Amino acid sequence: MTFLGFLDRSSCSIQTLGIITSFISAEDLIQIAEVLPSVTSLVLDTSWSPVDPFYNALCEDSGYANHSILPANVVLLPLLQHLSITTPCLFPWSWLPGIRHQYPYKDDTRTILPGRLDLRSITVSYEPRNNFSFKKGLIDNWETFDKLVDLEKDLDLNLKVTREYDMSVGLFGLSYTKLQETDPRWPSNITFS
Numbered sequence: 001m002t003f004l005g006f007l008d009r010s011s012c013s014i015q016t017l018g019i020i021t022s023f024i025s026a027e028d029l030i031q032i033a034e035v036l037p038s039v040t041s042l043v044l045d046t047s048w049s050p051v052d053p054f055y056n057a058l059c060e061d062s063g064y065a066n067h068s069i070l071p072a073n074v075v076l077l078p079l080l081q082h083l084s085i086t087t088p089c090l091f092p093w094s095w096l097p098g099i100r101h102q103y104p105y106k107d108d109t110r111t112i113l114p115g116r117l118d119l120r121s122i123t124v125s126y127e128p129r130n131n132f133s134f135k136k137g138l139i140d141n142w143e144t145f146d147k148l149v150d151l152e153k154d155l156d157l158n159l160k161v162t163r164e165y166d167m168s169v170g171l172f173g174l175s176y177t178k179l180q181e182t183d184p185r186w187p188s189n190i191t192f193s
Contacts, residue, residue, distance in 0.1 A: 003032075004028065004031050004032060004035060007032065007035045007036060008035050012036070012038075013038045014036050014038060014039055015038055015039060015040045015041065016039070016040070016041040016043075017032075017036060017039045017041070017042050017043070018042075018043040018044075018045075019032075019042075019043070019044050019045070019046075020043070020045040021045075021046060021047075021049075022046070022047045022048050022049070023046070023048055023049045024046060024049055024051070025049065025051070026049075026050075026051040026052065026053035026054040026055075026057075027053065029044075029051055029054040030053065030054055030057050030076070033054075033057075033058070033076040033077050034076065036077075037077065037078055037079065038079060039077050039079065039080060040079050040080060040081045040082065040118070041080075041081060041082040041083075042077065042080060042082070042083050042084070043084045044083075044084070044085045044086070044087075045085075045086040045087075046086075046087055046089070047088060048088070048089075049089070050087075050089040050090070051087075051089075052092055055091070055092055055095055056092070056095060057076055058076050058077065058099060059092075059095040059096055059097075059098040059099040060095075060098060075116065077116065078116060079116075079118060080116045080118070080119055081116075081118050081119060081120045081121070082120060082121045082122075083099075083119070083121070083122045083123070084122075084123040084124075084125075085123070085124045085125070086124075086125045086127060087124075087125075087126060087127065088126075088127050088128055088129050090126075090136060090137050091124055091126050091137060093139045093140075093144050093148065093159075093171075094140075094141070094143075094144040094147075096122070096124070096148060096151065097144075097147035097148060097150070097151050099116065099119065099122065099151075100116060100119055100151060100154060100155070119155055120155055120156060121155055121156035121157075121158070122151075122155060122156070122157050122158070122159075123158040123159075123160075124158075124159050124160070124171075125160050125161075125162055125168065126159075126160070126161050126162070126171070127161075127162040128161070128163070134161055134163050135178060137161060138161070138171065138174050138175040138178050139171065139172075139175035139178075139179070140175075140179075141179070141183070142179060142183060142186050142187055142190060145172075145175060145176070145179060145190060146187065146190050148172070149172070149190070159171035159172065161174055
């Protein structure tokens with residue numbers, strides 16, 4: 001990638017990066033993030049590319065992934081303060097809680113590694129291509145729902161679904177309703193209003 005070569009050679013100290021494209025590979029995004037550790041604000045809008053390996057690397061937590069994409073103790077975009085993602089592709093909500101800190105396990109002991117301590121806000125807008133697929137993109141289990149509610153206590157978390165010909169709707173409300181219907185055994189400690 002010519003752009004990546006330019007960034008690598010120039011040693012830029014870019015703080016705000018917006019990537020708006022119909023296609024970019026997850027591998028290119030990972031390489032860009034590795035070359036630009038100074039980024040504090042990232043806007044990512046991809047209209048066709050599923051970039052799950054990038055999300056996995058950004059939110060890597062051994063609770064969600066059993067193999068490492070990155071070398072040990074590498075935190076992509078360690079100075080990140082603001083993250084905004086717009087995508088029509090299914091988003092892996094279960095990985096998102098790992099974005100604040102990394103929690104590797106050794107035997108039965110959980111260690112907290114410093115992650116993005118300055119992270120202040122995350123906006124993810126899931127914009128499915130049609131109304132038939134929007135329910136597939138909701139949070140699919142109570143454990144993930146609970147972890148995302150906890151994450152919302154630490155930062156400005158704006159998770160939404162935009163349906164065709166509709167305004168944005170909060171992901172938590174839609175997911176809560178779906179989970180009550182599909183898994184009525186929800187934990188009593190989870191409440192949502």
